[in-house]
Amino acid sequence: MDGTVLVADDDRTIRTVLTQALTRAGCKVHATSSLTTLMRWVGEGKGDVVISDVMMPDGNGLEMLPKIKQDRPQLPVIVISAQNTIMTAIQAAEAEAYDYLPKPFDLPDLMKRTSKALENRSAAVSAPVDDVPAEPDELPLVGKTPAMQALYRLVAKVMNTDLPVLITGESGTGKSLIARAIHDFSDRRTLPFITVTAADLQELEGPARVLARARGGTILIEEIGDIADEIQSRIVRMMDGLDEQVPRFMATSQTDLASAMEAGQVRQDLYYRMSGAALHVPALRERVEDIALLTDHFLTRVEREGMTRRWLSGDAGELFRQYSWPGNVRQLENAVRRLCLTSRAEEITRSEVETVLGNQPEMEPVLHGSAADTEKLSASISRHLRRYFDLHGAALPPPGLYARILREVEAPLIEISLEATGGNQIKCAELLGINRNTLRKKINDLDIFVTRRRKLM
Numbered sequence: 001m002d003g004t005v006l007v008a009d010d011d012r013t014i015r016t017v018l019t020q021a022l023t024r025a026g027c028k029v030h031a032t033s034s035l036t037t038l039m040r041w042v043g044e045g046k047g048d049v050v051i052s053d054v055m056m057p058d059g060n061g062l063e064m065l066p067k068i069k070q071d072r073p074q075l076p077v078i079v080i081s082a083q084n085t086i087m088t089a090i091q092a093a094e095a096e097a098y099d100y101l102p103k104p105f106d107l108p109d110l111m112k113r114t115s116k117a118l119e120n121r122s123a124a125v126s127a128p129v130d131d132v133p134a135e136p137d138e139l140p141l142v143g144k145t146p147a148m149q150a151l152y153r154l155v156a157k158v159m160n161t162d163l164p165v166l167i168t169g170e171s172g173t174g175k176s177l178i179a180r181a182i183h184d185f186s187d188r189r190t191l192p193f194i195t196v197t198a199a200d201l202q203e204l205e206g207p208a209r210v211l212a213r214a215r216g217g218t219i220l221i222e223e224i225g226d227i228a229d230e231i232q233s234r235i236v237r238m239m240d241g242l243d244e245q246v247p248r249f250m251a252t253s254q255t256d257l258a259s260a261m262e263a264g265q266v267r268q269d270l271y272y273r274m275s276g277a278a279l280h281v282p283a284l285r286e287r288v289e290d291i292a293l294l295t296d297h298f299l300t301r302v303e304r305e306g307m308t309r310r311w312l313s314g315d316a317g318e319l320f321r322q323y324s325w326p327g328n329v330r331q332l333e334n335a336v337r338r339l340c341l342t343s344r345a346e347e348i349t350r351s352e353v354e355t356v357l358g359n360q361p362e363m364e365p366v367l368h369g370s371a372a373d374t375e376k377l378s379a380s381i382s383r384h385l386r387r388y389f390d391l392h393g394a395a396l397p398p399p400g401l402y403a404r405i406l407r408e409v410e411a412p413l414i415e416i417s418l419e420a421t422g423g424n425q426i427k428c429a430e431l432l433g434i435n436r437n438t439l440r441k442k443i444n445d446l447d448i449f450v451t452r453r454r455k456l457m
Contacts, residue, residue: 001111003048003118007031008038009080010056018051035059042068046074049098049117051110054081062088065095076117080105086141086152090185093156100156102149111136112398118442141177142297145287150165151178151279158277159186164239165250166224166257167272169281173330175252176220178281183218188248191217198227207238216245220416224274225255225266232267239273261380278386284325284332291321294329298336310340315350323357327450353367381409423450 005027007018015031022029030046032038035056041047050068052061063078068340076098081088092100099113143149158165159182167175176195183193194214200206210219221227221235239249251274260266284291295312303309312320325331338356385405389397414432421427429439443450 001025001027001115001118003457004028004030004046005114006038006041006047006050007052007054008035008050008056008061009033010229010437011053011417014053014080018110021111025111025115025294027114027118033057035061035064039067039130042072042075045072049114050075050077051114052077052079054083058367062091062095062097065092065097069096076120078090078110078113078117080110086155086181089149089152089156090159093159094185099155102144134293141174141181142293143287143290145282145289147282147287148290151281154277154279155182158182158279161223161277162246162248163276164248164274165277165279167250167252167279167281168251168256169254170283170328171254173281173283174328174329175281178279179220179250182250183220183248186218186248188217188418191215193218194220194247196221197223198231201227201231201234207234210244211238211242211247214245214247216247218248218250221249221274223253224251224270225253225257225260232270236269241349244411256379258383262379280383284328288321291325291332292317294332295320295336298333299340302340307340310343310346310348312348312353313350315409316348316353319350319357320355367448407446410442411448414446415448416440416451418448425450426453 001022005018005022007015007022007029008031009015010033012033015033019029022225030041033056034040035052035058038050038052052064052257054061060079061079063077068077078099079088079092079097079103080101080103081092082103088165089100089103100116101110101113116339141148141152143152155178165179165182167178167440169175180193183189192214194217196219197211200210221285224232224235227235246379255265257266257271257275261268261271284294295317299310299312320332335353335356339352343352344357356388416429417428417431418425421431425439426436429436432439442448
């Protein structure tokens with residue numbers, strides 16, 4: 001890399017790590033713990049890229065972005081923040097930050113993004129909007145896991161486009177909240193946000209009434225995969241027959257619509273019209289590290305509502321982490337509220353959590369006609385690959401994608417086959433249809449641990 005990077009962070013360790021890494025990569029680095037110093041450097045014309053924290057001792061890094069944009073519009077700013085909410089990603093995009101990463105960040109990833117910023121110094125992420133809706137802290141869309149941070153970045157990218165948005169995920173993951181956030185922080189936020197079910201479109205005049213209520217705002221169609229074929233055709237005609245006050249269409253679905261379309265359950269014309277941008281909301285068990293964050297958020301919310309301040313004991317928190325949460329975030333919030341009502345002391349114990357969770361199913365939910373039991377492997381891989389490419393925006397992923405993807409598929413295939421054959425490599429090779437020597441080489445190359453035990457099948 002070639003260029004000068006300005007680093008602003010009140011954490012000495014982060015400043016040191018970034019200075020060393022960027023210097024080794026060939027950059028000149030100016031590091032500071034003060035926004036005032038950073039802005040002085042920017043005003044003096046120093047720096048080719050800025051890496052800035054949000055919460056600094058002398059101000060908010062996001063609030064400095066409009067001033068930087070005004071004085072040096074070609075200067076890319078990469079925002080890093082421990083404030084792991086969707087608001088941070090959205091505000092960074094609104095302030096035209098070049099990029100956004102949550103803390104703790106992956107250093108190689110940040111280096112790659114910095115290199116890209118140095119190569120494209122005139123790039124910007126998105127168009128600004130006039131203001132931010134009130135009470136952003138009430139959005140319960142929090143998470144520091146890579147899956148949620150990737151979702152936040154996608155939300156920020158599609159927010160001010162007119163593309164239809166398809167939001168998939170299990171019940172209780174917050175699909176409708178994502179749709180509402182996209183609307184509330186978009187250019188249409190002053191217009192109506194209308195939630196539509198199959199019942200609203202049942203009558204012939206249903207679509208006309210929905211459009212009249214929307215008035216060019218946003219129409220969210222809930223669980224579009226469960227809607228009957230006749231009503232699906234009405235939605236298609238409604239989307240095609242617009243010439244004025246064109247609303248933005250969004251839809252939620254617990255099912256994988258691509259598989260549903262292949263199965264004949266969803267019309268092709270509806271699928272292709274709705275899938276302009278696809279967002280997948282991960283299940284809570286897929287982002288275990290966010291459970292503590294969400295729990296604290298709900299405990300704080302209950303306290304704000306006038307109830308006694310509560311917290312989980314260490315054992316109770318660990319039980320929360322181990323639970324499968326078939327009802328996802330919605331179930332987690334309900335469990336927290338019930339515990340706040342029934343707990344005898346301020347500290348919630350493990351036994352009290354066991355009482356609340358013991359009456360709830362611990363098996364993962366089976367989604368009707370969904371990826372849980374009907375999605376083809378190819379469709380699942382396709383969905384994950386599209387999300388992977390989406391994360392890189394206009395850029396391509398690093399070279400070597402073919403080998404990396406094959407390794408990710410090959411390793412679990414061999415591991416599970418070895419488990420099924422009790423670690424017998426001869427039987428495993430026969431099961432897979434490959435030579436035993438080939439299997440042995442792959443076990444070594446993929447660093448797969450083999451133990452001989454009783455066969456599972």
